[in-house]
Amino acid sequence: MAELKRTPLYAEHVAAKAKVIDFGGWEMPVQYAGVIEEHKAVRTKAGLFDVSHMGEVDVQGPEALAFVNHLITNDVSRIADGQILYSPMCYPNGGIVDDLLVYRYSSGHFYLVVNASNTDKDYAWMEEQKQGFDVALANVSSQTAQLALQGPLAEGILQKISDLDLSKIKYYWFTQGKIDGVPCLISRTGYTGEDGFEFYFSPQYAARLWNRVLESGREEGIQPVGLGARDTLRFEARLPLYGNELGPDISPLEAGLGIFVKLDKPSRPQGEGFVGQTALLRQKKEGLKRRLVGLEMVGRGIARSHYPVSKNGAEVGYVTSGSFSPTLNKNIALALVRGDLAVVGTELDVMIRNKPVAARVIPTPFYKREKNKE
Known part of the structure; x- marks a missing residue:
C-alpha cells in the first residue's frame, strides 16, 4: 500500500488535535472542534483551510493560450491578465477529467490549479494533449503550499498582515504580494460560498503563515477548518466535487455547468476547439x-x-x-x-x-x- 502524503502543515494539525483521515492519498484533517462548529464559523466569521494538497501546473510558451483553450471547455481568451477562470476539462466523450482554476498571467503564461487526488492523472493528460503546441508544462505542486481563508471577516483578518490593499482584489482576480513578509500569489475565489482569499507560497513558510493568520483572527473568532466542513460548505453553495458531481461518466452539461462550456469556441485547423466539444455539441442537440x-x-x-x-x-x-x-x-x-x-x-x-x-x-x-x- 502506498504511503500517504502529508502537507507541510501535518505537524500543526496533529498539535491542534485534529482528526486526520486518508483523503485521496493524503493524510488530511477532517475536523478540529467539530464539523458544525467549523461550518458556522466560516458562514459567520472566518475559517482557515490547509489546501496545500491541491495540484498546480505552470504552463508557458508562445502557444500557451491556444493550448489551455484546447484543454478546457471555457474560453480563456475572454479574460484579462490577472484574472481567473473556472472550467471543466473533458475527455473526447464529454466526460470530465477534472475541474480546475486557470490563472492568467499573460497569453504566454498560465497557472492551473487542479484537484489533489487528480494531480498526477491531470498532468499526464495535459502532457498527452500538448502535442502540436509550442508550450512547456511544469508540475510545481511539490514546490507550492496553499492556504485558504474564507468567511465574511476574511478580508479584515488578512489585511492586518498583508502589504496590499486587499479590497482592490476583485472576485476571481489575483496578484502578487506579501503576507507577514512572505512573497505570495494571492487570489480571491473560494470553495465555500463565502468571500475569501487563497495564497500560494513556498512550503518552508507554511507553519509560519498558518499560525500568523490564526493569531491575526483570534479576536474575530477564526477557526481552523477541516475537510468535513469544507464539504458541507461547498455543498450548500452547490459547488461540485470531483468523484461526486463530476467524473469521467458525467458531462459538464449534465452537472449543470453549461455556463462554463463555450460550445461556440472556434475549432483549430487540426480538430476541435476543445477536447470533448463534438460530444458535448451532440449531447446538447439530442437533449440531456x-x-x-x-x-x-x-x-x-x-x-x-x-x-x-x-x-x-x-x-x-x-x-x-x-x-x-x-x-x-x-x-x-x-x-x-x-x-x-x-x-x-x-x-x-x-x-x-x-x-x-x-x-x-x-x-x-x-x-x-x-x-x-x-
Missing part, C-alpha cells in the same frame, strides 16, 4: 438524459452519496452528495436524475437502507451569500 438537481428530504433520513433515487418504485438516478445542512437546519442532497424529472417541485424517493424516503426537487444553490465582491 440526466440532470443534476437539488433535493430536500421530506421524510426522515440523510441521503448519502450513491443512494438510489426512485419515482413510483422505478430507479431514476442517484444521490451525488447529501448531508444535514448546518445553515438551513435540514437534510438536503444533490442528485443526478432522469432529465424529465429535473423540475422544481417534483416528488421523488431516496432509497435509504432499502426503504423509500420522500424527497422533493428544490432550487439550488441551497445557500447564497448576500453579495459577491465584484
Whole structure:
C-alpha cells in the first residue's frame, strides 16, 4: 500500500488535535472542534483551510493560450491578465477529467490549479494533449503550499498582515504580494460560498503563515477548518466535487455547468476547439438524459452519496452528495436524475437502507451569500 502524503502543515494539525483521515492519498484533517462548529464559523466569521494538497501546473510558451483553450471547455481568451477562470476539462466523450482554476498571467503564461487526488492523472493528460503546441508544462505542486481563508471577516483578518490593499482584489482576480513578509500569489475565489482569499507560497513558510493568520483572527473568532466542513460548505453553495458531481461518466452539461462550456469556441485547423466539444455539441442537440438537481428530504433520513433515487418504485438516478445542512437546519442532497424529472417541485424517493424516503426537487444553490465582491 502506498504511503500517504502529508502537507507541510501535518505537524500543526496533529498539535491542534485534529482528526486526520486518508483523503485521496493524503493524510488530511477532517475536523478540529467539530464539523458544525467549523461550518458556522466560516458562514459567520472566518475559517482557515490547509489546501496545500491541491495540484498546480505552470504552463508557458508562445502557444500557451491556444493550448489551455484546447484543454478546457471555457474560453480563456475572454479574460484579462490577472484574472481567473473556472472550467471543466473533458475527455473526447464529454466526460470530465477534472475541474480546475486557470490563472492568467499573460497569453504566454498560465497557472492551473487542479484537484489533489487528480494531480498526477491531470498532468499526464495535459502532457498527452500538448502535442502540436509550442508550450512547456511544469508540475510545481511539490514546490507550492496553499492556504485558504474564507468567511465574511476574511478580508479584515488578512489585511492586518498583508502589504496590499486587499479590497482592490476583485472576485476571481489575483496578484502578487506579501503576507507577514512572505512573497505570495494571492487570489480571491473560494470553495465555500463565502468571500475569501487563497495564497500560494513556498512550503518552508507554511507553519509560519498558518499560525500568523490564526493569531491575526483570534479576536474575530477564526477557526481552523477541516475537510468535513469544507464539504458541507461547498455543498450548500452547490459547488461540485470531483468523484461526486463530476467524473469521467458525467458531462459538464449534465452537472449543470453549461455556463462554463463555450460550445461556440472556434475549432483549430487540426480538430476541435476543445477536447470533448463534438460530444458535448451532440449531447446538447439530442437533449440531456440526466440532470443534476437539488433535493430536500421530506421524510426522515440523510441521503448519502450513491443512494438510489426512485419515482413510483422505478430507479431514476442517484444521490451525488447529501448531508444535514448546518445553515438551513435540514437534510438536503444533490442528485443526478432522469432529465424529465429535473423540475422544481417534483416528488421523488431516496432509497435509504432499502426503504423509500420522500424527497422533493428544490432550487439550488441551497445557500447564497448576500453579495459577491465584484
